[in-house]
Amino acid sequence: MIKCLVCGYILREASVDINKHAMPSYNKPLDIKYCPFCGVSMEWFGEEDKRVLGSDLNLDGDTTKIMDHAMKLEVFNGDFYKVASEKCSNEENKSFFKALSNIEYTHAHIHKRIIGIENLPKLANISYERFKKDEDFLKEAIKREEHAINYYNRYYDKVCSKELQTLFEILSTVEKQHITLASVR
Numbered sequence: 215m216i217k218c219l220v221c222g223y224i225l226r227e228a229s230v231d232i233n234k235h236a237m238p239s240y241n242k243p244l245d246i247k248y249c250p251f252c253g254v255s256m257e258w259f260g261e262e263d264k265r266v267l268g269s270d271l272n273l274d275g276d277t278t279k280i281m282d283h284a285m286k287l288e289v290f291n292g293d294f295y296k297v298a299s300e301k302c303s304n305e306e307n308k309s310f311f312k313a314l315s316n317i318e319y320t321h322a323h324i325h326k327r328i329i330g331i332e333n334l335p336k337l338a339n340i341s342y343e344r345f346k347k348d349e350d351f352l353k354e355a356i357k358r359e360e361h362a363i364n365y366y367n368r369y370y371d372k373v374c375s376k377e378l379q380t381l382f383e384i385l386s387t388v389e390k391q392h393i394t395l396a397s398v399r
């Protein structure tokens with residue numbers, strides 16, 4: 215079986231399109247171009263017994279802090295997109311945000327695994343009062359994706375492992391795709 219070497223999930227035919235609304239193109243059962251869970255491209259797919267990126271790393275204190283913040287940032291965005299999927303009025307925007315939410319939570323799970331903790335943190339609820347229309351959510355989505363990309367850029371040189379630098383590059387690419395997808399809505 216084939217798995218994603220970034221998030222570690224097995225790629226099964228039945229689940230190839232679960233988050234298709236936030237992918238550059240839809241997957242076909244025998245032609246999976248993007249991981250349906252974390253959104254990375256097929257160059258990161260490998261055999262089931264292959265090592266997942268960032269496995270069994272010994273993180274130093276600074277790197278643990280950077281990864282912890284990255285995990286919270288992804289949860290923060292996952293929470294926001296989940297609410298956006300509930301509050302948007304357009305059905306396509308709802309599907310888009312639901313898929314985005316799942317993908318960002320998968321990114322948070324990647325960081326959680328690398329840090330080596332059991333559960334994702336629960337963040338305080340924020341107010342959604344200023345978001346009245348679908349467009350408000352889409353504009354905020356672009357800001358949040360830019361913020362995530364900036365974060366991965368800023369801390370690229372500060373993490374203790376080359377593999378984490380690679381991970382930051384990969385996730386930034388996925389977040390850039392999200393900006394493109396949000397921009398055309």
Ligand SMILES: [Zn+2]
Pocket residue numbers: 218219220221222223249250251252253254
């Ligand atoms: Zn994946």
